[in-house]
Amino acid sequence: MGRLDGKVAIITGGASGIGRASALLFAREGARVTLADVERAGGEEVAAMITEKGGDATFVPCDVTSPRDTARLARAAVERYQAIDVLFNNAGIAGVGSTEETDEALWDQVMAVNVKGIFLMTKAVAPYMIQRRRGVIINMASSIAFVGLARRVSYAASKGAVMAMTLSMAVDFAKHDIRVNAICPGTIHTPFVDRYLQESYADPAEGLAEISRRQLMGRLGSAEDVAHAALYVASDEAAFMTGAPLIIDGGLSGTK
Numbered sequence: 001m002g003r004l005d006g007k008v009a010i011i012t013g014g015a016s017g018i019g020r021a022s023a024l025l026f027a028r029e030g031a032r033v034t035l036a037d038v039e040r041a042g043g044e045e046v047a048a049m050i051t052e053k054g055g056d057a058t059f060v061p062c063d064v065t066s067p068r069d070t071a072r073l074a075r076a077a078v079e080r081y082q083a084i085d086v087l088f089n090n091a092g093i094a095g096v097g098s099t100e101e102t103d104e105a106l107w108d109q110v111m112a113v114n115v116k117g118i119f120l121m122t123k124a125v126a127p128y129m130i131q132r133r134r135g136v137i138i139n140m141a142s143s144i145a146f147v148g149l150a151r152r153v154s155y156a157a158s159k160g161a162v163m164a165m166t167l168s169m170a171v172d173f174a175k176h177d178i179r180v181n182a183i184c185p186g187t188i189h190t191p192f193v194d195r196y197l198q199e200s201y202a203d204p205a206e207g208l209a210e211i212s213r214r215q216l217m218g219r220l221g222s223a224e225d226v227a228h229a230a231l232y233v234a235s236d237e238a239a240f241m242t243g244a245p246l247i248i249d250g251g252l253s254g255t256k
C-alpha cells in the first residue's frame with residue numbers, strides 16, 4: 001500500500017530540485033502526478049522516469065504567473081485524472097540582494113512567481129476541490145518567513161506573504177474540507193542553492209561550507225528531506241493539520 005494510493009497530485013516546479021524529488025516520491029507512494037514547470041526538458045524527463053517505473057505522470061508546460069496557463073493546467077489534470085486531490089504549490093525563484101541591491105524588476109519578478117503564482121494556481125484548482133469537498137493544498141514557504149537572513153529582501157517578503165496567505169486560505173477553505181498548509185525548508189542543496197552560491201560567493205565551495213556551518217546539523221538538507229515532509233502533509237496521516245507551517249530546517253531557526 002502506498003501512502004498516496006488513489007490520489008491525484010499537481011506539483012508546480014516539478015522539473016527540478018524539491019519539486020522533482022516530490023514528484024518521484026509521490027508517484028512511488030501511489031499518486032498519479034501532473035508536473036508543471038517552465039522548463040520543458042526537465043519536466044518531461046521526470047514524467048518519463050515515473051512512467052518507466054510503472055507509475056502515471058504527465059508533464060504540462062505552465063508558467064504559474066499566467067492565469068491562462070494555470071487554468072489550462074488544472075483542466076488538463078482533471079481531463080486526464082478526473083480529480084485533483086493534492087496541489088503542491090512548489091514553484092519559486094530566488095531573489096538575492098539587500099534593499100539597496102534589489103531593483104524594482106527583481107522585486108516584481110520574485111513576488112509574481114512566489115506569491116501571485118500560488119494565488120493563481122490555487123484559484124484555478126480550488127473549484128475542482130470544492131466540487132468534491134476534499135483536497136490538500138501545500139504552499140512552499142521557507143524558514144526565511146521566520147528567520148532574518150542577509151541579502152534576501154525580496155525573497156523574504158515573498159515567503160512571509162506565502163505564510164500569511166496560507167493562514168488565510170486555510171480559514172476560507174476549511175468549510176469545504178480542504179486543508180491548506182505551508183512547508184518551510186531551511187537551506188536545501190538543490191540547483192536553486194547552487195545558483196545562489198555562484199552569485200553570492202567568490203568561492204562557491206567556501207560559501208557552501210559557510211552556510212552549512214549555520215545549521216545545527218552542520219549540513220544542508222536534501223530535496224528528499226523536504227519531499228518526505230510534503231508527502232506527510234499530502235497524505236491522510238495529516239488529516240487534522242491545516243493552517244500550519246511545517247519547518248524542516250536542520251536547526252536553522254534554533255541557532256546563531
Ligand SMILES: NC(=O)c1ccc[n+]([C@@H]2O[C@H](COP(=O)([O-])OP(=O)(O)OC[C@H]3O[C@@H](n4cnc5c(N)ncnc54)[C@H](O)[C@@H]3O)[C@@H](O)[C@H]2O)c1
Nearest residue numbers: 013016017018037038063064091092142185187188190192
Ligand atoms: N533550496 C532551498 O534552500 C529552499 C529553501 C526554502 C524554500 N525553497 C523553495 O522551494 C521551492 C523549490 O525550490 P528548489 O530549491 O527545488 O529550486 P529549483 O530551482 O531546483 O526548482 C524550482 C523549479 O521551479 C520552476 N519555476 C520557476 N519559475 C516558474 C514559473 N514561473 N512557473 C513554473 N515553474 C517555475 C523552475 O523552472 C524549477 O524547475 C521554491 O519555491 C523555493 O523558494 C527552497
